[in-house]
Amino acid sequence: MNLWLCFRLSQWPLDSQTQLPEPAVVVEKQRIIAFNAAAKKLGITFQQTQAHALQLAAETKLITLERKVEQEQRCLEQLHAWAYRYTSTVYSDFGTNLLLRIDQSLRLFRGLDALLKHIQIDFAHHPYTHKLGLAHSPIGAWLATYLRQEYALSDATDTEKLGGLNIALLQSRHPKDTQALQRVGIHTLSALFDLPLEALRKRSSKHFMEDMERLKGLRQTIIPDYHLPPRFHDRYRFGYEVSDNEELWPAINYLLDGLSAFLQKTQHRTSVLTWHLQGIHRYRESFTLRSSQPHIQAGAWLALMAVRLETLTLKETIETLSLECNELEPLQNDTVDLLGNHQSKPKYALTDHLRTRLGHQAVQYIRVRDEHIPEYAHQNSTETPSKSHKAQAPSRTVPSRPVWLLSPPVTTQSRKAKEWIHGELTLMLGPERIEDYWWEHSQCRDYYIALDEQRYRFWVFRDRHTQEWFLHGIFD
DSSP: OOOEEEEEOTTHHHHTTOOOSSOEEEEETTEEEEEOHHHHTTTOOTTOBHHHHHHHHTTSOOEEEEOOHHHHHHHHHHHHHHHTTTOSOEEOOSSSEEEEEOGGGTTTTTSHHHHHHHHHHHHTTSOOOOEEEEESSHHHHHHHTTSOHHHHTOOOOHHHHHTTSBGGGGTTTOHHHHHHHHHTTOOBHHHHHHSOHHHHHHHSOHHHHHHHHHHTTSSOOOOOOOOOOSSEEEEEEEEEEEOSGGGGHHHHHHHHHHHHHHHHHHTEEEEEEEEEEEOTTSOEEEEEEEEEEEESSHHHHHHHHHHHHTTOOOSSOEEEEEEEEOOOEEOOOOOBOTTSOBSSOOTTHHHHHHHHHHOGGGOOEEEEOOOSSGGGSEEEESSOTTTSOOOOOOSSOOOOOOSEEEEEEEETTSHHHHTTOOSOOEEEEEEEEEEEOTTSSOEEEEEEEEEOTTOOEEEEEEETTTOOEEEEEEOO
């Protein structure tokens, strides 16, 4: 039999925006639609006018926020992605609620009690006011969230444990049907369940009857499998103020484990992570971690995060840590062991550590360009060689060239050249003529390999236009 778990997010318009300890409300069309515990103590209630709420607050500062529907939807999508680690059937209905079909996950988590405990501990990291309900239909699980908690999570038939609830709970979903039933003296779900379905069907809407059949177990709810979005975003609420970097590690481990599970399920990997730190008093700070190679496991990111935390200074106390990943790559056939770990240390591990400590621009790679003039044949780039657009190597045989080039070349009679050259130069090999840029600033050079009096090798050329000699490279 199907088993559904519902998270009723009763203060969602507020929780999806902020978790301020000060009295705060969300307003829509000048009416209060959500408020926190501090505002409730002032006497503020649902659907009060904004003016009335401000009068109740008197001299107390009341934070009023406009409703942000798009942000609510984004946060709800994040919850769907979080719930996917427990089941592939996830959706929202009956207002702002999260519904999970969990009967298919019981064996994996070794029973209902163990699964519920795991979910509740995991969800505690999310800063959302919620009530849980368990039933054999989605609508039953939603209604169960209005029961006392010990009954809300009991595995009983829907009609057995929901009978005492008032049918007014269905008002928002079926206003006309609910009002008609109340007029004939039916006020509880148990009284509604006692009515014959055929008699009820003649007086009720089709949508209402479908819900009744689901509550009685006569109709199944068919929901397509949830598909993860092409991005990851999750956050961890500490429940206390964090002022030391070491205290961030529980959140870091939790978020990276969630990212690793997400990447494995979607068969992706990533090389860019963005972290967001949020304080209670509107403090915000973000930083980005980059890796030269994309990863799917959390271990590589933990090492980089350890390096980053050595230089991270918290300007204020932190209440929430968020992890965001929007740049995903399809998983390729890397060399991994049976547990999904890389068999050898990544080639660019040192580069990643240096960049994390010194900054992304501090480490650059040399890229080859298809140019004849030597000083234009190389280019510095922050991209790793695997991501660079590699120039096609010329098919001709290239003579021996020094790795170390002076930029720009200097005349052999200059003071800088004398710092390297000891005595007179003797030409040993050449010339190699290089000519290019005839359409702009014509370059025509004859290159030679030369030795000084101490037998050091240099790469020199004579400019055929000016007849001057230049030092361009130094051999090892």
